[in-house]
Amino acid sequence: MKILVLNCGSSSIKYQLFVMPGRTLLAKGMIERIGDAKAAIIHQDDAGKVQQGISAGDHDEAVAAILQRLMASSHGAEAGAPIVAVGHRVVHGGEEFTGSVIINNAVIASIDHRARLAPLHNPPNLAGIRSAMLALPKATQVACFDTAFHATIPPVAYTYALPYELYEKLGVRRYGFHGTSHRYVARRAAAFLGLDKYAINCITCHLGNGSSITAVRNGRSVDTSMGLTPLEGLVMGTRCGDIDPAILFYLADNGYAFDQLNDLCNKKSGVLGVSGLSNDMRTLVEAAGKGNERAKLAIELFCYRIKKYIGAYSAALGRVDALVFTGGIGENAIPVREQICAGLENLGVRVDRQKNAAALGKESRIDAGGGVAVLVIPTDEEGAIAADTYQLATEAAAAIKH
Numbered sequence: 001m002k003i004l005v006l007n008c009g010s011s012s013i014k015y016q017l018f019v020m021p022g023r024t025l026l027a028k029g030m031i032e033r034i035g036d037a038k039a040a041i042i043h044q045d046d047a048g049k050v051q052q053g054i055s056a057g058d059h060d061e062a063v064a065a066i067l068q069r070l071m072a073s074s075h076g077a078e079a080g081a082p083i084v085a086v087g088h089r090v091v092h093g094g095e096e097f098t099g100s101v102i103i104n105n106a107v108i109a110s111i112d113h114r115a116r117l118a119p120l121h122n123p124p125n126l127a128g129i130r131s132a133m134l135a136l137p138k139a140t141q142v143a144c145f146d147t148a149f150h151a152t153i154p155p156v157a158y159t160y161a162l163p164y165e166l167y168e169k170l171g172v173r174r175y176g177f178h179g180t181s182h183r184y185v186a187r188r189a190a191a192f193l194g195l196d197k198y199a200i201n202c203i204t205c206h207l208g209n210g211s212s213i214t215a216v217r218n219g220r221s222v223d224t225s226m227g228l229t230p231l232e233g234l235v236m237g238t239r240c241g242d243i244d245p246a247i248l249f250y251l252a253d254n255g256y257a258f259d260q261l262n263d264l265c266n267k268k269s270g271v272l273g274v275s276g277l278s279n280d281m282r283t284l285v286e287a288a289g290k291g292n293e294r295a296k297l298a299i300e301l302f303c304y305r306i307k308k309y310i311g312a313y314s315a316a317l318g319r320v321d322a323l324v325f326t327g328g329i330g331e332n333a334i335p336v337r338e339q340i341c342a343g344l345e346n347l348g349v350r351v352d353r354q355k356n357a358a359a360l361g362k363e364s365r366i367d368a369g370g371g372v373a374v375l376v377i378p379t380d381e382e383g384a385i386a387a388d389t390y391q392l393a394t395e396a397a398a399a400i401k402h
């Protein structure tokens with residue numbers, strides 16, 4: 001069964017085409033600069049990689065361009081087979097969505113309603129859903145929420161110590177994000193260790209441009225570092241993560257306007273803000289190696305914040321079977337993993353230098369043994385979305401038959 005996975009941003013769409021249930025990847029790519037005269041598609045399949053300018057004035061045109069490209073590809077035995085279902089990444093599902101769902105009008109209305117909590121993400125996600133429904137009216141459309149895995153977080157971990165009516169009236173609480181990735185790597189970690197997926201206690205570190213860390217008890221998320229929005233928690237590429245909220249009052253007092261503060265915390269902070277150099281960890285590691293003190297400080301801050309969260313989540317969980325690294329940085333940045341884990345011996349975390357240095361791009365165990373298993377697990381958010389989509393589409397088809 002051919003399944004398309006779409007991840008729609010405001011000016012870009014990432015896509016992957018799978019044959020399920022085997023998760024065979026037929027093609028993948030991305031459209032950039034939607035709405036701009038310089039819109040382009042980068043497409044990759046077994047015939048190779050092409051980059052080409054296209055006309056993509058809006059998401060409808062962009063999705064049509066993707067489908068045209070996918071249909072023009074040969075795809076071997078799957079040539080000509082229809083796309084049976086489309087899985088959409090949706091950032092904010094609020095409290096309502098605790099798992100992936102088949103999209104109907106009520107689901108669309110709910111995603112629209114949640115847009116007030118994720119104004120940058122839910123509207124383009126929805127635009128992609130509408131475009132896919134238009135272009136593939138017979139396909140089952142499925143929404144997979146970044147927040148869903150965190151639906152099991154208990155009130156003690158999701159409630160902010162603010163007046164309670166802000167939660168009741170405006171939904172101010174911790175929701176958490178990157179859920180598809182945290183769930184995927186927690187399941188893989190359980191499989192790696194030969195445990196049932198609901199038997200593992202682990203701490204999962206998704207470290208990329210956006211970073212978050214999750215405490216998983218018995219296979220379920222019980223706490224996570226991102227909050228009402230993806231701004232809270234770890235130091236990120238351009239986001240500040242945890243800060244004293246009074247800093248914002250202080251800056252407002254010093255003439256900073258609302259939009260400037262928003263921009264400052266989301267786009268100008270994190271390792272970029274501290275280093276004054278880059279949001280990219282590769283650039284920072286290289287610069288630090290050449291003696292750039294601010295790059296060094298930015299990396300130290302990044303690692304120190306993660307270390308503190310690992311300590312906090314170890315306390316929250318009591319027993320930790322595994323510490324899992326994923327995301328572009330977690331999967332590839334050997335010195336960063338080493339720096340995060342240094343000094344965590346009292347918590348049972350001991351990394352083997354050689355194993356750490358050898359763990360690149362594949363599932364690996366990098367601890368010295370006898371304590372917490374430290375694992376590197378490449379994430380596969382698109383594959384996980386395809387798996388959910390396949391399951392829901394198959395169940396729906398079976399229900400129609402009976």
Ligand code: ADP
Nearest residue numbers: 207208209210279280281282327328329332333
């Ligand atoms: P996103 O959150 O955008 O999905 P990714 O998970 O792709 O981000 O992670 C991007 C980050 O991973 C960048 O900061 C990049 O520098 C970092 N990264 C990728 N490879 C390496 C590497 N070999 N060493 C250090 N950092 C790396």
